[in-house]
Amino acid sequence: MSKAPARSAAKKLPAVTIVIEWENAIDVEDKWTAAAMSALERxxxxxxxxxxxxxxxxxxxxTNAVEPGIIERTLEAVAPRLKDLADLEILPTDGLTYYKLxxxxxSRAKTELSIMLDSDAAPQPGWLENLIKPFSDPEMMxxxxxxxxxxxDFLSKTFALSWIxxxxxxxxxxxxxxxxxxxxxxxRTxxxxxxxFPDLPAFKKQCGFWLRDLSxxxxxxxxxxxxxxVHAPHPGYSFLVWRAWTMGLDRDYQAFQTATKSRLGRFAFAFKFFGGKVGKSWWRIWRNGDEVGLPVWQRPAAMLVSLGFYGIGLAGELGSAVARSFEPLPPPKPKAEARAKPASRKTVAA
Incomplete structure (x- = not known):
């Protein structure tokens, strides 16, 4: 009997802070945000x-983009138990966007571990425990x-097969x-x-550069x-046009920082990315369409949508290569001496 408490204690999960932005929720259909909140509650x-x-x-x-009280009302409607299951905080900010949020x-978290979750991403069973399990290794950051x-629907199925x-x-x-x-x-908080996350002249590349620096x-x-x-899909064709264009701008910034400083090289990088993404998306549409319920007769149209999306991205990337100039990022800071053990990338088995 003396061993039972030890086994019970060993199963305890550490305290965590879960940070959720309400930027994505502005754009997507309400049903996806509701599904995310309900799934988190479960x-x-x-x-x-x-x-x-x-x-x-x-x-x-x-506060400049979100109606006051909308988060509280949504929680009350779709996840009313969450306020009892967790220490719930709803915090306004003035002008902060995705990565800054x-x-x-x-920066305000008090727990050893912090989790980032999007407002339109629904956790699946086992999510929290499996996300924090690797931190049993004290070197895992x-x-x-x-x-x-x-x-x-057709558009979301197309991008489930074509997106990153x-x-x-x-x-x-x-x-x-x-x-x-x-x-x-x-x-680790x-x-x-x-x-x-660094403050970069890019829309959605901060996490990639952050990981590159960490590695x-x-x-x-x-x-x-x-x-x-399960993340909400892109909300409609007009949003996709904008998202494709910003993707192109981001890719050109990435090309400059990671591949080539010359404008001609950035052009080549753009065409290489375009060809690779179109080829991959077309292959997945034909090979994996059944996985997301995309009928065979809709696949040619899905291929055209994918071609258009990456075509707009190519135009944005080429335009950026012509018109925009950047400064090289500084080299990564040295690793702290307190963590001087040789690094290796560990992978948790699927």
Whole structure:
């Protein structure tokens, strides 16, 4: 009987802070935000008996873009138990956008571990425990989860097959990719507070450059396919046009910082990316269409939509290569001497 308390204590999960921005929720259909909140409530309820303390959940929003009270009303309608299961905080900010909201939320965290979750990403069973499990290694600084795109109509099915997120069937591929997405990841709070997402002239590349810096400095991170979320799809064709254009601008910035400083080289980088993405998306549309319920007769149209999306991105990237100039990023800061152990990238089995 004396061993039972020890076994029980060993199963306790550490206290965490979950930071959720309310920027994505502005654009997507309400049903996806509601599904995300409901799923989070179910996930917290399932692990609550094993938590060392109630998790703190912080919703952050920009007062210039979000109607006051909308988060409270949505929670009351779709996840009323969340306020009892967690220490819930709904915090207004003045003008902060996606990555700055993440940085600000974690800067206020009091727990050893912090989790980033998007307002339109629905955690699946086992998400929280599997996302924080790798931190049993004291050298682990960050853990990335597995995000798939929700799909319920022609457009969303097309982009589930064409977008950057892997399919459910691609779990093994996911854990081998050296990427981390700010919509579903966990970090050591103190480390991230000292090393937040950088402020870059890019729309959606901060997490990629952050991970590149972390890896170059020898810190450990990993990905796990067992911490899965279902992310809302892109909300309509007009949004996709804008998203494709911004993707092109971001890709050109990435080309300059990671591949080539010459404008001609940036042109070549743009065409290489375009060809690779179109080829990959067309292959997945034909080979994996059944996985997301895309009928065969709709696949040629899906291929055309994908071609158009990446074509707009190509135009944005080429335009940026012609018109924009950048300054090189400074080299990564040296790794702290206190963590001088040789680094290796560990992967959690799928």
């Amino acid at each position: 996930e917290i309820a399932s692990v609550a008996p094993r938590m060392a303390a109630k998790p703190r959940i912080t919703y952050l929003y920009d 993440k940085n600000f939320g974690i 960050a853990v990335g989860g597995f995000t798939v795109l929700g799909a319920d 997120f892997d399919l459910r069937s691609e779990r093994e591929k996911t854990v081998k990719r050296e990427k981390i997405h700010a919509n579903n990841c966990a970090v 103190d480390f991230f507070r000292e090393n937040p 170059a400095r020898g810190y450990q991170y990993t990905r796990t396919a067992d911490a899965m979320t």
